[in-house]
Amino acid sequence: xxxxxxxxxxxxxxxxxxxxxxxxxxxxxxxxxxxxxxxxxxxxxxxxxxxxxxxxxxxxxxxxxxxxxxxxxxxxxxxxxxxxxxxxxxxxxxxxxxxxxxxxxxxxxxxxxxxxxxxxxxxxxxxxxxxxxxxxxxxxxxxxxxxxxxxxxxxxxxxxxxxxxxxxxxxxxxxxxxxxxxxxxxxxxxxxxxxxxxxxxxxxxxxxxxxxxxxxxxxxxxxxxxxxxxxxxxxxxxxxxxxxxxxxxxxxxxxxxxxxxxxxxxxxxxxxxxxxxxxxxxxxxxxxxxxxxxxxxxxxxxxxxxxxxxxxxxxxxxxxxxxxxxxxxxxxxxxxxxxxxxxxxxxxxxxxxxxxxxxxxxxxxxxxxxxxxxxxxxxxxxxxxxxxxxxxxxxxxxxxxxxxxxxxxxxxxxxxxxxxxxxxxxxxxxxxxxxxxxxxxxxxxxxxxxxxxxxxxxxxxxxxxxxxxxxxxxxxxxxxxxxxxxxxxxxxxxxxxxxxxxxxxxxxxxxxxxxxxxxxxxxxxxxxxxxxxxxxxxxxxxxxxxxxxxxxxxxxxxxxxxxxxxxxxxxxxxxxxxxxxxxxxxxxxxxxxxxxxxxxxx
Numbered sequence: 001x002x003x004x005x006x007x008x009x010x011x012x013x014x015x016x017x018x019x020x021x022x023x024x025x026x027x028x029x030x031x032x033x034x035x036x037x038x039x040x041x042x043x044x045x046x047x048x049x050x051x052x053x054x055x056x057x058x059x060x061x062x063x064x065x066x067x068x069x070x071x072x073x074x075x076x077x078x079x080x081x082x083x084x085x086x087x088x089x090x091x092x093x094x095x096x097x098x099x100x101x102x103x104x105x106x107x108x109x110x111x112x113x114x115x116x117x118x119x120x121x122x123x124x125x126x127x128x129x130x131x132x133x134x135x136x137x138x139x140x141x142x143x144x145x146x147x148x149x150x151x152x153x154x155x156x157x158x159x160x161x162x163x164x165x166x167x168x169x170x171x172x173x174x175x176x177x178x179x180x181x182x183x184x185x186x187x188x189x190x191x192x193x194x195x196x197x198x199x200x201x202x203x204x205x206x207x208x209x210x211x212x213x214x215x216x217x218x219x220x221x222x223x224x225x226x227x228x229x230x231x232x233x234x235x236x237x238x239x240x241x242x243x244x245x246x247x248x249x250x251x252x253x254x255x256x257x258x259x260x261x262x263x264x265x266x267x268x269x270x271x272x273x274x275x276x277x278x279x280x281x282x283x284x285x286x287x288x289x290x291x292x293x294x295x296x297x298x299x300x301x302x303x304x305x306x307x308x309x310x311x312x313x314x315x316x317x318x319x320x321x322x323x324x325x326x327x328x329x330x331x332x333x334x335x336x337x338x339x340x341x342x343x344x345x346x347x348x349x350x351x352x353x354x355x356x357x358x359x360x361x362x363x364x365x366x367x368x369x370x371x372x373x374x375x376x377x378x379x380x381x382x383x384x385x386x387x388x389x390x391x392x393x394x395x396x397x398x399x400x401x402x403x404x405x406x407x408x409x410x411x412x413x414x415x416x417x418x419x420x421x422x423x424x425x426x427x428x429x430x431x432x433x434x435x436x437x438x439x440x441x442x443x444x445x446x447x448x449x450x451x452x453x454x455x456x457x458x459x460x461x462x463x464x465x466x467x468x469x470x471x472x473x474x475x476x477x478x479x480x481x482x483x484x485x486x487x488x489x490x491x492x493x494x495x496x497x498x499x500x501x502x503x504x505x506x507x508x509x510x511x512x513x514x515x516x517x518x519x520x521x522x523x524x525x526x527x528x529x530x531x532x533x534x535x536x537x538x539x540x541x542x543x544x545x546x547x548x549x550x551x552x553x554x555x556x557x558x559x560x561x562x563x564x565x566x567x568x569x570x571x572x573x574x575x576x577x578x579x580x581x582x583x584x585x586x587x588x589x590x591x592x593x594x595x596x597x598x599x600x601x602x
C-alpha cells in the first residue's frame with residue numbers, strides 16, 4: 001500500500017528539481033540528479049507506461065530511507081545526509097578521512113574548537129593554551145574529563161596522540177619536522193617544545209587533531225594505526241556510537257558528557273542519524289517532506305525553494321551558502337604552452353566566471369577574489385594589486401603581444417614556434433556543475449583563439465591524472481577553509497615537486513620564492529605586521545605567475561527543513577551563525593554547535 005506514495009513523492013521531487021533547474025538559467029546539465037540510463041537512451045517504455053528501471057531504483061532508495069527514518073522517534077532525532085557515500089566501515093579517527101560521518105566531533109574531540117567567522121580558537125578539551133616561550137607551548141586540559149568507558153582523559157592521552165605522529169603514515173607526522181617533544185607535566189598540563197615554531201600550522205593542529213585514548217590504542221600494533229577499524233569506539237564526546245548499517249550511521253546522546261557542565265551545552269535530540277547519500281532527487285524529496293532535516297549535498301534549484309519558503313539556507317538570497325573552498329583551474333606548467341605565464345594570463349582573462357556562477361550554479365556560489373583566498377580571509381586581501389579579470393579583448397591582446405598567432409586560419413592560435421595548441425580540460429563525469437563550468441571555460445578560451453576542449457573521465461581517472469601530472473588542465477578545490485590562509489598558499493606552492501603530488505601544487509609549478517614565502521607565513525603569528533606583508537607578497541607573486549587560476553568559491557552546501565527542528569544557522573541576527581556541516585573536519589568548526597542550538601518545533 002505504500003508503493004503509490006513513493007511514486008507520488010518521487011514524481012513531485014523530480015518535477016520540482018526539473019522546474020527549478022529551468023529557473024536557474026540556460027545550463028543544459030541542471031538538475032544534478034543521478035544519471036538515468038532510460039533518459040540517455042531515449043527508450044519508449046516510459047511513454048507507454050512501462051517500467052522505468054531508474055525510477056524503480058529511486059523508489060527503492062526512497063523506501064529504504066523512509067524505513068530508516070521510521071525506525072527512530074522523530075521528535076528525538078535529527079536526520080542528516082551529505083557526507084557518507086558508502087556504508088560506514090571505520091571508527092578510527094587517526095587517518096582523518098574515510099571514517100563514519102560525525103566520528104571526529106561527535107565522539108572524538110580536539111583540544112580546541114575553531115570559529116570560522118572570527119578565525120579564532122575556542123577552548124574545548126583544553127581550558128587554555130599559550131606560548132610561554134617563543135618555542136614552548138603549554139596546553140592545560142579541563143579538570144574532570146573522562147572517556148565514555150569511565151577512564152580519565154589526561155595529559156598522557158594528549159602526549160600519546162601527538163607522539164603517534166612519529167609514525168610517518170599518520171597525518172600529523174609532518175609536525176615532528178618542527179616539533180622536538182611533547183611532555184606531560186602533570187595530569188592536565190602538556191608542554192610542547194619546538195625546534196622551529198610554526199604558529200599557523202600549530203593552531204591548525206590544535207583543532208584538527210582528535211585526542212585518542214592511550215589505554216585502548218596503545219594496545220594496537222604500530223602498523224594498525226591507520227587500518228584498525230576501531231569497532232566499539234570509546235571517545236570523549238557529546239554522542240556515543242549506537243549502531244550502523246549499510247544505509248545509516250546512528251549516534252546517541254551521551255548524558256554523562258563532560259561538556260554539559262563545563263560548556264553549558266546540551267542537546268534536545270537523542271539521536272543523530274546520518275543517512276548514506278541517496279540520489280539528489282531522493283534527498284530533495286526527503287527534505288521537502290520534512291523527513292530529512294539537513295542535507296550537505298549540492299542540490300541545484302535550492303535558491304528557488306528558499307525564495308518560496310520551502311527550505312532554508314544560511315543566506316536568503318545569493319549566494320545562499322557560506323563559502324567552504326576555492327575552485328581553481330590548474331594548468332600543468334610542465335607542458336607547453338602552459339609553462340608560459342603570459343599564455344596562462346590570457347587563459348585566465350578569457351574565463352567568464354560570472355557565466356559559471358549564474359549558469360552552472362544559479363547564483364548558489366560567488367566569484368573568487370583574484371587571490372583565491374576565501375571570504376573568511378577578506379581582511380588580508382591586498383586590492384592595491386592589479387588582479388586578473390574577464391576581458392576577452394584583453395586576452396586576445398595578451399596572446400598577440402606574446403607571439404601567439406593563428407598562422408593557418410583555423411581559428412586557433414599557434415605557439416610562437418608555430419606549433420599547434422590542443423588542450424584538454426578534465427573534470428569528473430557526473431559532476432554536472434563542474435562539467436558545465438568546464439564547457440564555459442572551454443568556450444571562452446576558444447572564443448579568443450585557444451583550443452581547449454572539455455572532457456569528462458571518471459573521478460578515479462581524474463584523481464590519478466592530478467596526482468601523476470598526466471593532464472593539461474583540471475579543476476580542483478582541495479583548498480579548504482581552515483584557521484589560516486597559510487594552508488591555501490601552501491597548497492598552491494608546495495615543494496618539492498615529486499612524481500606523485502598528493503597535497504597541492506598539482507600543476508607542478510617550481511617556485512622556490514613562493515614556497516619560501518609560504519613557509520615564512522607558517523612561522524609568523526597573525527597579529528604580527530609581517531603576516532600581512534608576506535600575504536601581500538604572495539598575492540603579488542601569484543598574479544605575476546598565475547600558475548593556478550582561482551574561479552569561484554564552492555558553497556558549504558547546507559539546506560534545512562524546519563518542520564521538526566528550528567533555530568538553524570542563518571545570517572539573521574536572531575539565529576546562530578555556525579557552519580552547519582556534517583563534512584569531515586567541520587564538526588569542530590560549527591557542526592556540533594549547530595546541533596546544540598537546535599530546538600524542537602513542537
